[in-house]
Amino acid sequence: MTKNIGAPRTLYDKLWSSHVVRDYDDGTSLIYVDRHLLHEVTTPQSFVALDQGKRTIHRPASNLAVPDHAVPTEHRDQPIADPLARAQTERLTSNTSRYGLELIDLHDPRQGIVHIVGPEQGFTLPGIFLACGDSHTATHGAFGTLAVGIGASECAIVMATQCIRQVRSKTMRIDITGTPSEFICAKDIALAIIARIGANGASGHAVEYAGPVVEAMDMAARMTLCNMSIECGARAGFIAPDETTFAYLEGRPMAPKGENWKAAVAYWRTLASDPGAVYDRVETIDVSDLAPTITWGTSPEEALPVTARAPDPALEHNPARGARQQRALNYMGLTPDTALIGIRIDRAFIGSCTNGRIEDLRAAAAIARGRTVAAHVRAMVVPGSGLVKRQAEAEGLADIFRSAGFEWRDAGCSMCVAMNSDRLAPGERCASTSNRNFEGRQGPGGRTHLMSPAMVAAAAVSGCIVDVRTMGSA
Ligand SMILES: CC(C)[C@H](C(=O)O)[C@@H](O)C(=O)O
Numbered sequence: 001m002t003k004n005i006g007a008p009r010t011l012y013d014k015l016w017s018s019h020v021v022r023d024y025d026d027g028t029s030l031i032y033v034d035r036h037l038l039h040e041v042t043t044p045q046s047f048v049a050l051d052q053g054k055r056t057i058h059r060p061a062s063n064l065a066v067p068d069h070a071v072p073t074e075h076r077d078q079p080i081a082d083p084l085a086r087a088q089t090e091r092l093t094s095n096t097s098r099y100g101l102e103l104i105d106l107h108d109p110r111q112g113i114v115h116i117v118g119p120e121q122g123f124t125l126p127g128i129f130l131a132c133g134d135s136h137t138a139t140h141g142a143f144g145t146l147a148v149g150i151g152a153s154e155c156a157i158v159m160a161t162q163c164i165r166q167v168r169s170k171t172m173r174i175d176i177t178g179t180p181s182e183f184i185c186a187k188d189i190a191l192a193i194i195a196r197i198g199a200n201g202a203s204g205h206a207v208e209y210a211g212p213v214v215e216a217m218d219m220a221a222r223m224t225l226c227n228m229s230i231e232c233g234a235r236a237g238f239i240a241p242d243e244t245t246f247a248y249l250e251g252r253p254m255a256p257k258g259e260n261w262k263a264a265v266a267y268w269r270t271l272a273s274d275p276g277a278v279y280d281r282v283e284t285i286d287v288s289d290l291a292p293t294i295t296w297g298t299s300p301e302e303a304l305p306v307t308a309r310a311p312d313p314a315l316e317h318n319p320a321r322g323a324r325q326q327r328a329l330n331y332m333g334l335t336p337d338t339a340l341i342g343i344r345i346d347r348a349f350i351g352s353c354t355n356g357r358i359e360d361l362r363a364a365a366a367i368a369r370g371r372t373v374a375a376h377v378r379a380m381v382v383p384g385s386g387l388v389k390r391q392a393e394a395e396g397l398a399d400i401f402r403s404a405g406f407e408w409r410d411a412g413c414s415m416c417v418a419m420n421s422d423r424l425a426p427g428e429r430c431a432s433t434s435n436r437n438f439e440g441r442q443g444p445g446g447r448t449h450l451m452s453p454a455m456v457a458a459a460a461v462s463g464c465i466v467d468v469r470t471m472g473s474a
């Protein structure tokens with residue numbers, strides 16, 4: 001659809017139209033990709049495709065690679081024990097060196113989860129189109145970036161041509177209003193949104209998060225919010241860049257400098273939806289009364305206030321929904337109508353691209369300080385990057401975690417995805433700051449309850465799910 005010249009435009013319209021190279025008759029468009037992030041799990045096939053097609057990389061400097069998913073989070077001084085993880089990590093090294101792409105390798109202090117490293121290095125910038133062979137690429141939308149997850153074959157196309165064929169998304173704005181109470185953070189808000197609109201609720205849409213609560217959020221919280229967009233089916237999630245964004249980026253190694261910085265900020269200030277811009281859909285969520293929110297089931301949409309009880313499928317009017325609930329309860333080892341508070345946990349995981357930033361570790365450490373992990377719980381803190389780790393050590397957070405009995409690891413995806421040696425044993429129940437609670441996500445038979453960093457720390461020291469608001473002082 002051609003919009004009237006001069007009609008108010010949404011931020012998505014601006015980001016999209018500034019990247020269209022060509023519109024095709026079938027409704028797709030060729031889109032210019034400014035930057036491409038790579039990790040070791042989705043790119044081996046992409047390089048095979050480049051090799052077979054005898055292609056060169058169109059613009060090597062717009063690619064940045066870092067291993068994160070399969071890498072071990074301890075014993076980095078030793079060779080990687082797992083043969084698949086070792087092969088994937090070595091191939092990322094050989095592929096990037098053969099094609100002349102920048103790699104932050106396992107022993108680089110900047111190594112970490114691709115979605116934490118990109119922003120940290122200033123590789124992620126407002127107004128760009130950023131692609132990565134990973135579904136949580138939406139994280140970068142926190143900077144006013146149009147960031148999309150792509151498949152392995154598309155990664156090869158992006159590297160060879162700097163373009164990708166895409167369908168324009170429908171637009172959706174989610175306004176977040178009200179005054180969140182103490183301990184309520186972006187993770188609670190994200191889970192509440194997904195519970196409200198459903199795991200497919202935003203499918204086909206690019207979601208712009210707006211409103212006073214978003215404006216007041218720091219970049220870490222904005223990244224948490226955008227990160228989980230994919231869990232409600234959105235193609236992308238983003239936030240208009242503002243002074244908070246610019247302050248975060250200024251001086252980052254790969255961000256523009258000097259006159260280029262000034263010119264970039266002047267452009268970035270234009271990246272906001274115009275007053276009166278029309279969206280395909282608008283939702284408003286008032287977070288004033290929001291309680292800490294956690295998942296009870298096996299989809300991120302199966303989330304409830306921690307003060308609630310797991311559902312009783314017998315009371316469900318929709319039989320298909322009741323059957324799904326029953327299956328989730330069975331998998332999770334919960335009886336219907338169980339109070340969420342008091343559910344005993346075996347493991348606690350603080351980390352991931354959702355909640356592995358320094359702000360997340362500070363929130364968790366504030367609860368862990370002066371307390372001890374329950375005797376039956378194994379708890380682990382996995383910083384999102386080597387720089388987060390270093391910062392946490394400098395601030396004394398690592399000492400707080402260690403003396404409370406948490407394991408203090410090296411950076412990586414770790415137990416978010418169980419593609420490495422960090423995983424749950426069958427039947428183990430974990431309080432986790434990650435973003436997915438699918439069956440087997442943290443290891444075959446493992447049971448995941450998603451929640452905020454403070455809530456995971458509170459569960460770790462209590463031995464069961466608790467309401468962090470009632471912890472009192474240590
Ligand atoms: C392994 C990777 C392709 C996957 C993704 O695309 O998201 C992972 O990061 C995840 O979170 O499930």
Ligand code: SF4
Binds near residue numbers: 353413434
């Ligand atoms: S931390 Fe988890 S969600 Fe994020 S990229 Fe890694 S596996 Fe995916």
